[in-house]
Amino acid sequence: MLAIENIIETINMIREECLDIRTITMGISLYDCLSEDPNRLADNVYDKIMHSAANLVSTGMEIEKKYGIPIVNKRVAVTPVALLAGRLDHDGVVKIAKTLDRAARELGINFIGGYSALVQKGATNGGRTLIESIPEALSVTDLVCSSVNVASTKAGINMDAVAEMGHIIKKTAVMTADRGSIGCAKLVVFANAPEDNPFMAGAFHGIGEPETVINVGVSGPGVVASAIRRAGDCNLLELAELIKKTAFKITRVGQLVAREAAEKLNVPFGIVDLSLAPTPEIGDSVAYILESMGLERCGCAGTTACLALLNDAVKKGGVMASPQVGGLSGAFIPVSEDAGMIQAAKCGSLTIEKLEAMTAVCSVGLDMIAIPGDTDDAVISGIIADEISIGVANTKTTAVRLIPAQGCSVGDMVSFGGLLGEAPVMRVNTGSPAKFIGRGGHIPAPIHSLKN
């Protein structure tokens, strides 16, 4: 029999503490869409997505109703488009972006990811064409998300691609300047990109994935923060246990939803992503979790240690709750999407340098950070190189999603709307790494990548 206190706990988590399912993401392979004719290719892509995900939104809504828990996003991730783009020219690949956008709009989903290239070792013709097209693709679409994997622990860092992405991010910002440079909010540069990540902007359907798959991302920072507050003055070992138990409960709901969605859509279940994903809503913040652990303000001394404890405990609780976990699986620290991070950045407690340190112990990287619009391309590439190095050296995913907000300088606020939130423009170190970035070439894989 169900215990009343358990029922009330669950209801409170949903109604008072912002517990929700952040996303149901359907991965769709586009390999069978290939064609000699670019128009035919675009038509095939459209048909495949529309057919595969026809019931995604309605199924999500049905599950939402059955369990009384919001499912905030329904999304699609496709095969990295660069893999289809070998014979396409600039216009051909932009046409694919528009096709993805049209399909997403007609399906009623929130985002579609996979306008992506994997160039950690070097770029193919398709990879080069796609990367060069990103600024235009993101300026003529609304729902398309793009990512470029420039490094891996096995392959090292493709510094030519890092240099190129500095220009691409800047150009994307300029081409979407009329909308707060929002194009950059949909563009991620990765090291060790996961192939089953349900979260945007970095989701794509990896090359080893099945034809179609359902991956689910949970949320729940508010639930963890409330549990910590209720626990009072316990010691850190007890705190870690408490977070583990809470993460278990959150993830079990993700697993329930994932299983049900997979069954209803007749698509294999892939993974549950254990990430704690914040939203700009008050009470749904990872920064508040850290502060409730005993920090005066997120960003102060002790922040990295708190985050390391949180991230580890979330994983330990989460793995018990689902037979298959994957994706990014770690606490997210996007600045613009987290009310506490926004406050901490505004008052100067949280800096880019501190955020970089924090990413060494959690997923995912320098995420949704607005920087001055006139930041030099080489500085952007330098920030990418630093962040990516952390991922490569630590055999983990790291990512960079920077927004050089055009016409804005340090202290200004940039608003992206909805879940993307708003961000204060943060100070960057303007000393130039241009000569280092200009060298190009490759940073070799670290010695510990040789594990065989």
Next chain:
Amino acid sequence: MKAVISVIGRDSVGIIAKVSTSCAECGVNILDISQTVLEDYFTMIMITDIDRMTVSFSEFVDRMDKLGRESSLQIHAMHEDIFNSMHKI
């Protein structure tokens, strides 16, 4: 299969009557009711059997929502699996 109906709001005459009438109309059998009133604040948890339900679960959820809005209460029906998966290993 079971569903949990939660009713939260200011106490007034006939809350249980309204909810149970709606349940009866939908063929939903009430198995257990627990309620508390704290400083005029009413909380009721009703556990129900939905095996012989005459409407779809989605329609039942809508009916409860509507009844809640009409009575200035928060009334939600949720499938039992969300509680089972969260609290049982």
